[in-house]
Amino acid sequence: MSYEIVFKGGLPEDCTCPLCEQALRAPVITQCGHSFCKECIDLSANGPTTCPVCQTEIPPDSLTPDKQKQLQAITANEMYGAQMIWRIDNMKQKMNEARSGTQPIIHSDPFVSGRYGYKFIASACLFGDGQNRGKYIAVYVTLVRGKYDALLQWPFDLTVCITMLDQNPNWEKRCDISYRVDARKITEKSEFLERPSVDRNGWFGAQTFCRLAIMDSFIRFGPFGDWVQSLISSFRGSIKPDPIDCLPMTSKPKLIRRKLTDH
Numbered sequence: 001m002s003y004e005i006v007f008k009g010g011l012p013e014d015c016t017c018p019l020c021e022q023a024l025r026a027p028v029i030t031q032c033g034h035s036f037c038k039e040c041i042d043l044s045a046n047g048p049t050t051c052p053v054c055q056t057e058i059p060p061d062s063l064t065p066d067k068q069k070q071l072q073a074i075t076a077n078e079m080y081g082a083q084m085i086w087r088i089d090n091m092k093q094k095m096n097e098a099r100s101g102t103q104p105i106i107h108s109d110p111f112v113s114g115r116y117g118y119k120f121i122a123s124a125c126l127f128g129d130g131q132n133r134g135k136y137i138a139v140y141v142t143l144v145r146g147k148y149d150a151l152l153q154w155p156f157d158l159t160v161c162i163t164m165l166d167q168n169p170n171w172e173k174r175c176d177i178s179y180r181v182d183a184r185k186i187t188e189k190s191e192f193l194e195r196p197s198v199d200r201n202g203w204f205g206a207q208t209f210c211r212l213a214i215m216d217s218f219i220r221f222g223p224f225g226d227w228v229q230s231l232i233s234s235f236r237g238s239i240k241p242d243p244i245d246c247l248p249m250t251s252k253p254k255l256i257r258r259k260l261t262d263h
Helices: 039-045 067-080 091-100 212-218
Strands: 027-029 035-036 084-089 119-127 136-144 158-165 177-182 205-210 219-220 226-234 255-258
Touching: 027 039, 035 039, 084 091, 084 119, 136 158, 136 212, 158 205, 177 205, 205 212
Parallel strands: none
Antiparallel strands: 027 035, 084 226, 119 136, 136 205, 158 177, 158 226, 205 255, 219 226
């Protein structure tokens, strides 16, 4: 099963696959001592081949699991972690407030893409937004002024991933909902990706992130109330969206850009 490893301070070089330039996944090591993702080196192999780093010949069936690199990647993930987990408490109450129009939009605390990275705020319309009000939950992110903006590359060119975490106690039945926005693939006018000249830019994200009809399955209950958890991460480079084939009633989210105002 594929997964994404995210690092706050940038991907450690010794945990990077030379072929895909991402975190090592199921790493294997060659006889010449170089490590690659098993999938990457398998895809590039047609019988005997050469090491992409030093051009030494790689005999068939000579690749062995690199347990040391696997441990390093896991350890680095635990050290740096994903960018932000947004726990939305009192979910039922907040959904009722969104339904009545008392508070149609809620906002996360600010978070960053790295120690000296881009600064964001996430927002959610728990009863929907625009023409999809009452049908879908909408989730957006926006770039806000950050301390290190002058040091960063503009326009913003990372991939942002928004995931609603399925907290079903039965691990095998969990099915997260994810949506990814690759900023480099946005061809429309994109002032919202430029360096913020005011406190925050316009919002971008998914207006049809999740059907309200399936929202209850993501709400957990405990002695201190109910909650939902979302994982919001940023990645360097381009990632293809994953199909949500395990949730047939949820249509593929549509990338939109909206200027939202608090009510």
